[in-house]
Amino acid sequence: MQKSNRMKKEMDILQMPPPGISCWATHEDVLDNFQAEIIGGKGTPYEGGIFHLEIKIPERYPFEPPKVQFTTAIYHPNVDSAGRICLDLLKMPPTGSWKPCWNLSTLLTSIQLLMAEPNPNDSLMVDIAAEFKHKRSDFISKAKEWTQKHAVDHQKFVVLYTIVHVPEALVSTIMLIGVTAVAWVESVSWGS
Numbered sequence: 001m002q003k004s005n006r007m008k009k010e011m012d013i014l015q016m017p018p019p020g021i022s023c024w025a026t027h028e029d030v031l032d033n034f035q036a037e038i039i040g041g042k043g044t045p046y047e048g049g050i051f052h053l054e055i056k057i058p059e060r061y062p063f064e065p066p067k068v069q070f071t072t073a074i075y076h077p078n079v080d081s082a083g084r085i086c087l088d089l090l091k092m093p094p095t096g097s098w099k100p101c102w103n104l105s106t107l108l109t110s111i112q113l114l115m116a117e118p119n120p121n122d123s124l125m126v127d128i129a130a131e132f133k134h135k136r137s138d139f140i141s142k143a144k145e146w147t148q149k150h151a152v153d154h155q156k157f158v159v160l161y162t163i164v165h166v167p168e169a170l171v172s173t174i175m176l177i178g179v180t181a182v183a184w185v186e187s188v189s190w191g192s
Contacts, residue, residue, distance in 0.1 A: 003061050007031035013105050021108045023055070032057045036108055040151065041116045045143030046074070049151030053111070054083075055104065065090050065098040068107065075139075075146035077118045077129035086124045087114055 011031065014023045020039040025031050034055040040046025051074055056067040068090060070083035078086045088097040089110050123129035131139045 003057070003059070004031070006062055007057065010103050010105070013103060018105060018109045018112070021105075021112060023104055023108060034104065036104075038108065038112050038115065040147060041112065044116050045140045046115055046147050046151065049147040050153065051115070051151050053108075062100040062102070064092065065096070065102075066104065066107065068111065073146060073150040074115075075128065075143040076115065077120050077123035077125050077132050078114055080124040084124065085111060085114070086119075086122055087111065088122075 008031070011025065017023060020041065021036065023034055023036040026033040026035055034057070036053040036055060038051045038053065040049035040051065049072075051070060051072045054069055054071050058064045058066065068085055070079055070085065073081075073083075080086075087110060088095075089102060089107055090096065090098065092098050118129075118132055120129035120132045128139065131142075
């Protein structure tokens with residue numbers, strides 16, 4: 001019962017998510033599994049990308065942290081090839097810093113910050129961490145390449161720009177807004 005009440009409160013919080021983050025329950029009746037999107041931050045190698053995450057809420061939540069992993073490939077020292085994330089907030093004390101007062105919004109904001117500021121001293125991917133420390137330009141180049149390959153929905157861009165005739169200047173904004181914008185795009189006549 002406590003978990004159920006807590007998750008309802010968290011759903012209310014997620015109605016006004018932090019900038020660049022969206023999160024929703026995969027099933028409205030069961031609040032155990034969530035999907036999230038984090039938009040790559042401006043000025044980072046992940047800019048322009050939309051990164052998908054899967055969140056599983058454990059039975060003992062909030063006394064135990066959720067299980068979170070990227071489902072979009074990301075070139076990052078703190079994320080392994082399976083999408084697992086090395087972040088203190090995702091671990092129980094004494095090795096981690098999870099507290100029952102944290103919520104999904106806080107957690108997703110922390111992941112967004114980790115994307116912008118990797119922690120090479122607590123990495124899952126040692127080779128990427130070394131590259132981040134010693135060959136930063138190579139790291140940035142590869143992270144941008146992976147973002148373009150895995151996190152930018154080029155097909156959605158083509159549909160919005162060429163088929164629906166949305167002005168090019170609005171396409172990236174609409175893509176960042178996501179699902180909410182689709183209904184809006186379909187309701188507007190773009191003068192085709």
